[in-house]
Amino acid sequence: MRFSAPRSTSPSPERRKLKYGVPSDELEDSESSQSDAESAHSSASSDSIWYKSESEVPPPPPRPSRPKRSTAEQYYIEDTIASIRLRVNHHDPYEEWEKEIKQESFRLARTEQSLSKVERHKKQSQAHKAEANKRSVVQEKQMQAIQDHLAALNIRRQVGEKAMVEAWKERNKKLWDGIEAVIKSEEEKVRIKLEAERKKREEEERKRQEEEERRRQEEEKKRKEEEERMRQEQEEAEAKRRREEAERIRREREQAEAKLRETLGITTATQDWCSARDMLRLLKAGPMVTVKANQNLKSIWSAGRRAIIPKIGQLTEDPQNILRIYEEIVVILRPKTPHHQTVYFALLSNLAKAIFMQAEIEVTAEKRSAIPLAQLAVRLLVGIEGFAKIFWTKLCQRAGGWPVPFTIPSADSDGSTFTAEQRKKAMGYREEDTSVGDYLARISGIMRIYFLIMGHNLTQPTEEPLHLAYRQSRYWTYFARMLMDHQLMEDPVAPNVLHVALDVGGLEARDIWGQQWIKLLERLYECTTTGIPGTNGRLLGGSSPEGTSARVRVQIEIERILSAP
Structure with missing residues (x-):
């Protein structure tokens, strides 16, 4: 900021305006004489362009003589010059x-x-x-x-928790009422189904007799035709024999490799699924048909089945309760008078089915209820002869290819082509699955039982080795197979099943396999974030809402396992 004071009028007499100089007429005379001389010189210079050389140019006219100044004028001029000098050297107090x-x-x-x-x-x-x-x-x-x-929020939370406990008790009561109703409904369905099968068998028997008569006539005709073709076949026999010999050698080599894999406990996903499907067909066409066709065997089987189903519903997490129920089931399966072999296998099938149906009902509501079911299953797998294969068969029947894991093909293990309805049933779908959520919840409940059986083997190995499908190595094999099958990884069921597997045994597997297990989890984590390798960035579980929510749960579970001490 700048400040200034106003300037007042100077009182000094020296600041009045003075005139200094020579007389004006003297100045005018000198200026006019000088201008005349310059104009004359310029005219002479301008006229020089009309001469051949400078020597021909006439000289300028002489300057006119100036009259001399008088003494008064000389004094005046000197006085003026002295005044000017005095003015230049004057010191002004006002300015100071x-x-x-x-x-x-x-x-x-x-x-x-x-x-x-x-x-x-x-x-x-x-x-x-x-x-x-x-x-x-x-x-x-x-x-x-x-x-x-x-x-205030804490008070509302306490009130909400109390209401939730009351609602849970009411829901549990309704659940048990529903279980009893389902049992009665299933028994009625079985009765109606058996009556329909009896009538169907009678009709099939009549048709069979007619078919045998027609076949006998056709066979007689074919026999004559065979005799005619015999000669031609003998000519082709030698070539066929050579082909069969080469095929026999190839089969023997494949059988030797298969025996080696079996000795080492190594099977392929296709073999595991085909073995379950083959066993299911044998079970349905053998023991089940025989038992239902014989009234005495059927009554024994029905009594055993009705005794087994309530036992499964009485399970709790008490070890004594589990042991007691196991011993009671053993008594039902192996009484003092042994059952007929067909009845024994039919009861094993019903026992496995009862365990999985209980898992579908209870584990969906509370995952801890799967623990006693899995502990009982481990005891049965070790202590009951033949139960391991039948349990695996019913597991694949109820959950499709997810226990293997395996993508269900278009044809069955015997080569017959699936219809759309048959393939859907082979994938584990049931009539009660009204939505994708129901199917996911049911499959997750069943698979939790299976992973708990392998998890029990991870932490508490049994005295006797379990079947290959339930051993410790199968847990690693399951994840390896899943990561190799891109079609399965894109299914919304995959992240749900993988989350159940990690929740059950992820930490124990890290303690067993160490860094290798961490590498496998890192690859699985990449499938949930950046995409499945070789699928152009498609993520685990696809883009459906069910797959997306389950994929986030898998991410959280992997982070929990990797960050655990």
Whole structure:
């Protein structure tokens, strides 16, 4: 900021305007004579262009003589020059006074500015302090309001938990009522189904007799035709024998490799699924048909089945309760008078079915209910002869290819082509699956039993080795097969099943396989974030809502396992 003082009128007499100089007429005479000389010279110069050389140019006219000044004029000029010199060297006190006034004003202005600046800073500091005090008061009020709100939320949470416990008790009661109703409904369905099968068998027997008569006539005709073809076949026999010999050698080599894999406990996913399908056909066409066709065997089988189903529903997490139920089931399966072999295998089939149906009902509501079911299953797999294969067969029947894991092909293991309905049933779909969510919940409940059996083998190995499908190595094989099958990885069921597997045995597997297991989990994590390798970025579980939510759960579970101490 600049300050200045107003300038007043000078009282000094020396500042009045004075005139200095020579007389005006003398100046005018000198200027006119000089201009005449210059014009004459310029005209002579301009006329020189009309001459051949400079020597021909006539000289300028002589300057006119100037009259000499008088003594008075000479004195006047000298006096004027002296006045000018005096004026140049004159010292003006006013100017000195004016300069001092300006400097004093500048010093006063700077002092006032400094005082004003100090006062302004002081006021600003006081204003900031007042504002800070005001803010602290507001913050204290807000903190008190937040604490009051949290207290109210805690009270509402306690009320909600109490209501949830009451609702859970009511739901549990309804669940058990539903189980009893399902059992009665299933028994009625079986009775109606058996009656229909009896009538169907009678009709088939009549048709069979007619077919045998027709076949006998056709066979007689074919026999004559065979005799005619015999000669031609003998000619082709030698070539066929050579082909069969080469095929026999190839089969023997494949059988030797298969025996080696079996000795080492190595099977392919196709072999595991085909063995379950083959066993299922044998079970349905053998023991089940025989038992249902014989009234005495059927009554024994029905009594055993009705005794087994309630036992499964009585399971709790008490080890004594599990042992007691196991011993009671053993008594039912192996009484003092042994059952007929067909009845024994039929009861094993019903026992496995009862375990999986209980898992579908209870594990969907509470996953801890799968623990006693799995512990009982481990005891049965070790202590009951033949139960391991039948349990595996019923597991693949109820859950499709997910226990293997394996993508269900278009043809069955015997080469027969599936219809759309048959393939859907082979994949584990049931009539009660009204939505994808119901199917996912049911498959997850069944697979939790299977993974708990392998998890029990991971942490508490049994005295006798389990079947290959339930051993410790199968847990690693399951994840390896799943990661190799891109079609399965894109199915929304895959992340649900993998989450169940990691929840059951992920930490124990890390302790057993160490760094290799961590590498496998890292690859699985990439499938949930960046995409399945070789699928152009498609993620685990696809883009459906069910697959997306399950994929997030798999990510969280892997992070939990990797970050655990």
